[in-house]
Amino acid sequence: MDLIDVIKGRRSIRAYKPDLVPKETILKVLDAANWAPSGMNLQQWYFIVATDQVKREVADVYGRLTEEKIPRKEERTKEQEKFLKWAKTLGGAPVVIGLLTDYEDEPRRRKMHLQSVAAAFQNLLLAAYAEGLGTCWMTGPLRGEEELRSILKVPEDKELVCITPLGFPVEDEVVIPPRQDPGLNQKIKWVGFC
Numbered sequence: 413m414d415l416i417d418v419i420k421g422r423r424s425i426r427a428y429k430p431d432l433v434p435k436e437t438i439l440k441v442l443d444a445a446n447w448a449p450s451g452m453n454l455q456q457w458y459f460i461v462a463t464d465q466v467k468r469e470v471a472d473v474y475g476r477l478t479e480e481k482i483p484r485k486e487e488r489t490k491e492q493e494k495f496l497k498w499a500k501t502l503g504g505a506p507v508v509i510g511l512l513t514d515y516e517d518e519p520r521r522r523k524m525h526l527q528s529v530a531a532a533f534q535n536l537l538l539a540a541y542a543e544g545l546g547t548c549w550m551t552g553p554l555r556g557e558e559e560l561r562s563i564l565k566v567p568e569d570k571e572l573v574c575i576t577p578l579g580f581p582v583e584d585e586v587v588i589p590p591r592q593d594p595g596l597n598q599k600i601k602w603v604g605f606c
């Protein structure tokens with residue numbers, strides 16, 4: 413697949429088939445993440461790959477936090493109900509991946525660390541899509557960060573940055589969200605070009 417097609421074709425997937433993802437495929441995707449550029453070539457990203465009970469516990473946290481934020485059952489819109497279903501099950505994905513970085517207090521180094529791991533995560537998302545898999549970059553569940561750290565057994569010296577479910581998408585439910593850009597040119601300032 414052409415790289416630009418992969419970049420433009422990837423979507424956040426919120427409904428997954430229950431089919432298991434082969435471990436070799438997960439490794440291939442993580443290997444792509446591991447090839448990202450990193451500040452000072454530190455490559456200080458780490459991945460927690462979980463399934464079954466641990467995945468369900470992560471989904472329980474996100475489901476509960478989502479339910480707390482939306483109206484009572486009788487007052488919910490269809491969209492809110494659908495979002496809650498996604499949150500409570502992580503869309504039925506068989507795998508969840510947590511992205512970690514080394515803890516860093518110094519603001520400039522922290523910024524560098526976060527950019528490095530974000531590059532790795534985007535590689536992961538794109539590689540997964542190229543393998544026919546779905547993902548959804550998620551920071552919402554971090555509202556329950558302490559609980560998630562405990563469920564995923566995140567070491568003390570690591571920061572949990574985000575998570576993604578991983579699995580085969582239910583193709584009929586892939587949503588292509590509208591672009592927010594009013595026109596790419598309005599986001600670019602050309603300097604020194606005619």
Ligand SMILES: Cc1cc2nc3c(=O)[nH]c(=O)nc-3n(C[C@H](O)[C@H](O)[C@H](O)COP(=O)(O)O)c2cc1C
Pocket residue numbers: 422423424425548549550551552553587588589
């Ligand atoms: C940093 C970040 C955090 C996100 N957190 C969540 C989240 O907590 N829950 C969720 O359902 N989607 C989350 N998303 C997915 C975005 O909603 C999604 O990328 C956006 O709507 C565009 O859709 P697309 O990924 O299909 O292009 C997140 C994306 C990013 C980059």
